[in-house]
Amino acid sequence: MKHMVKLSSGASVPALGQGTWYLGDSAETHAREIEALRAGIEAGMTLIDTAENYGDGRSERLVGEAIRSYDRTKLFLVSKVMPSNAYGTRLMQSLDRSLSRLGTDYLDLYLYHWRGSHPLADMVAAMEKARASGKIRAWGVSNLDTTDMEELWRIPGGTNCAVNQVLYHMGSRGIDYSLLPWMREHNVALMAYCPLAQAGRLSCDLLGNSVLGEVAARHGATPAQIALAWAIRDGNTIAIPRTGRKEHAVSNAGADVLDLTAEDCAALDRAFPPPTRKEPLHIE
Numbered sequence: 001m002k003h004m005v006k007l008s009s010g011a012s013v014p015a016l017g018q019g020t021w022y023l024g025d026s027a028e029t030h031a032r033e034i035e036a037l038r039a040g041i042e043a044g045m046t047l048i049d050t051a052e053n054y055g056d057g058r059s060e061r062l063v064g065e066a067i068r069s070y071d072r073t074k075l076f077l078v079s080k081v082m083p084s085n086a087y088g089t090r091l092m093q094s095l096d097r098s099l100s101r102l103g104t105d106y107l108d109l110y111l112y113h114w115r116g117s118h119p120l121a122d123m124v125a126a127m128e129k130a131r132a133s134g135k136i137r138a139w140g141v142s143n144l145d146t147t148d149m150e151e152l153w154r155i156p157g158g159t160n161c162a163v164n165q166v167l168y169h170m171g172s173r174g175i176d177y178s179l180l181p182w183m184r185e186h187n188v189a190l191m192a193y194c195p196l197a198q199a200g201r202l203s204c205d206l207l208g209n210s211v212l213g214e215v216a217a218r219h220g221a222t223p224a225q226i227a228l229a230w231a232i233r234d235g236n237t238i239a240i241p242r243t244g245r246k247e248h249a250v251s252n253a254g255a256d257v258l259d260l261t262a263e264d265c266a267a268l269d270r271a272f273p274p275p276t277r278k279e280p281l282h283i284e
């Protein structure tokens, strides 16, 4: 993959990876989803994002099946722990269950899924313990806003957080105002979730927008590919589109060859204006 992102943990990862929310939920689509994940891996999207609570472990199991025949060292596996399990010995127990479902003995990145009621310091201590055990190579957070990140940075070990995974697409770019600049300044990579606005569902037909269509036509690309190229345009963002279809996986990986011009970005800024004030973090 041409577009790569260097994490503060030292790892270099493809800027386009694969999401897995809702994958693994239905026996009917199981084979097609396995095929899609494998097509994505073969097209270079070797980073796979999942979570312990996706389908109550079914997504992790599906990923485990999809990756079985691949060289583990060529993959970058990301999973997430729920806040109710992100402290003390509970984190290690959750991690062990995730590893078993994925059929691997380590995660490349483990994320704290959203902010819960336990102190952040407990999560950091448990993540650092997991990192020292070798069962995770790095850890990060998800759905944390600027003030949460500032608080994390004041906790010993908190600055080892390599990634913040938050919702980001053209129709929802509130983080451009303060969170993203803060993350750039502190070398925390963005993992953009819902980069296709769930095929437009989250943002009134994002993929049918006429300006997006014009930019796509200029590049001989699809609107979805432009949405992905836009999400990763800063060189410090990983987008994780999810699909259960092989043809969409191949097409999503194809966004890697696109480079948006200043003219494209200006047109998209007019159609999807950047925020002019702090907005509440959008969470899906």
Ligand SMILES: NC(=O)c1ccc[n+]([C@@H]2O[C@H](COP(=O)([O-])OP(=O)(O)OC[C@H]3O[C@@H](n4cnc5c(N)ncnc54)[C@H](OP(=O)(O)O)[C@@H]3O)[C@@H](O)[C@H]2O)c1
Pocket (backbone or CB within 6 Å): 018, 019, 020, 021, 022, 049, 050, 113, 142, 143, 165, 166, 192, 193, 194, 195, 196, 197, 198, 199, 224, 225, 240, 241, 242, 243, 244, 245, 248, 249, 251, 252, 284
């Ligand atoms: N940390 C968090 O709290 C959080 C929250 C939400 C999501 N996530 C992660 O982010 C990932 C991505 O977000 P998401 O799954 O909610 O939404 P998304 O990736 O924005 O959109 C997924 C939808 O887009 C469709 N799609 C995919 N590729 C397409 C293409 N080339 N052309 C047209 N449609 C296409 C898929 O349908 P088909 O299957 O038909 O292709 C699916 O309906 C998740 O899977 C999950 O791993 C994390």
